[in-house]
Amino acid sequence: MSELGQQLVNGLMIGCLYALIAVGYTMVYGIIELINFAFGELFMFGAFITIMMMSPEITLFGNTVGMPHLNFFLAIIIAMAVVAVMGVTIERLAYRPLRNAPRLAALISAIGVSILLQNVAQSIFGSQQVPFPDIPLFTTPAGAPRAFALGGVYITYFQVFVVVVTVVVMLLLNFYVKRTRMGRAMRASAQDKRTSALMGVNVNKVIALTFLIGSAMGALAGGLYGGVYHAAWPLMGFNPGLKAFIAAVLGGIGNIPGAFLGGLLLGVIEALGSAYLPMGSQYRDAIAFVILILILSFRPSGLLGSTVSQKA
């Protein structure tokens, strides 16, 4: 029984990280119908910048450079800010010029940005994995993780922190989109960009803001992921990026609570699947894609997506 409990905790943990990246996908898709594949790479930059800010020094382009040696919380906030600016810049340079081009053009541009960022990261940080510094609040001075056991289920303090952060962020975002003026402008733009513009909504600003928030969420997920897996590496964003995309589709793309639910579900299904299916660990990634195919076949609008047509 405690084994099942442990597997559930394992899955929820990954699920939270998927959910955070999925929010970026889902918000951007909701408005401009673009799958921004570069979120996986922004996630990776989030992890690297967090490590940079936390370290006394780091190797960049093969040279050792002094770094601010900040605490984890400050570091991850800086990473979110930097990556948010990166996200907006990418939107401005790579997507906005293609706004009225066929959708595939923007999609290909997104893949291009994604590959570009991977290679940039590889030349900046090198191809090796970079260790994530220990976080004193979550690690004993001897370097062991601070954890507690609950009926045989081991939970680390950092896992609790990740879950709390995810839930709080999701609630805040949901509130922002549902209850604020800017949120209303976002929802309006998602329904109809032209009419919103006619009503005085600055659609470009709304889209930039969406990228800003989505990228910051990606960076937050990256920083947390780095902390959970104790490392960052240039190709780390690819797989979680894909999974988050699946999570977004699973929950109903364009829907924030859906992204949260989709992320958690995907994490748990993956963990249980790889633990209890025969040879399951071998098919961990396949499980996610099977879910994607099932969802697209039977409920393309996702679990929480509206079945009403948004647009002609």
Added chain:
Amino acid sequence: MTTIHKKLVLISILVLALALALVAVVGCGSSSSSGDATTAASTPFKVGVAGPMTGDYATYGKSHKEGAEIAMEELNAAGGVNGGQVSLEIGDDLGDPKQAVLVAQKYIDDAELVVVDGHQFSGATIAAGAKYETAGLPMISPSATNPDITDLGAYIWRICMTDAVQGEGLANYSVMTLNKQKIAIMYDNSDYGRGLADAYEAAVKAAGGSIVGKEQYATGDTDFKAQLTKLKGAGPDLLFLSGYYPEGSKIAQQARELGMDVQMLGSDGYASDELPKLGGAAVEGMLVSTFFDYTKNEAAVKKFVDAYKAKYGGGNPDWFAANSYDVVMLAAQAAKNAGKNERTAINDALGSIGTYQGIAGPVTFDENGDVIKPLQIVVVKNGALATAPQQPTQ
């Protein structure tokens, strides 16, 4: 959501798949580094250095290339091989069998290239080795350990021990030297990881130990908690890890986060200074099988370690670098014995080389082209690899 949305998502996936295929093809770049101008009169000694130079496993390719470069410089400083300038042709196989075949074809078509130092990963080596055998180009792998490799034919050699030999040695070490009875295995589901794990499992059983759990993962995975949670339930007193250190450091960290306190024994893929760097406190005390002890008090070892540190700054060479150095030096020795820089002549000379004293231990080939070498164990101590107090009985 409309069908347009559904189509878009499907198209997105298709485009992504295409893009991935493209990346794989573009990733097949290569570069060559060579020594000074070739003396016109004599035949050059050109070595193909093949391994994953970019991508997830670029770190192995880097060591591999660096070891070969040190050998090249040393040989050229001494006047080359049979009067011919030594040069390297770097081939990037990404550790992927499909790319390895492309690299192999390029080497085969290069008339000046007389021997291949590579490939590094077993899967890539098997795919490329079949081509070298057909073309009659001798290949010496510094690190591919799958037992099947040297069965490919007479032109295929290696200077690392096979997974079968290492697996048996580590099994005897676990059961007899460490006196562990309940052993769990966690392995990378690659040709290498699986081959070694299977050999280990069989030998543990033969030695009277029991395997209480066996779990696998894919290279590049980051989350191992599902498997570790199951293994924890089995209550092993030793966890044997067959794979590479980037995953290994995470396995050790996640085991601790699950409250699993067990002695770990890593395969040779763990033997890198990166292991303690990435794994931190979690890998402290882990035992690791290695093929090269850089602390060894031997003139040739010191010369190599010093040259390596001077050229690449700071870090100690790992066994991938040492074996790559040994391969180039060994091939040069074979060419010198043969008296000419020619593929078949070098291959024949490799067969009659006797025992070659490499920096990573003596190299003796058996009739199959496999090497007979002693097994060494190191331990992670205070954030560095050190010779383990308990060594296997030979």
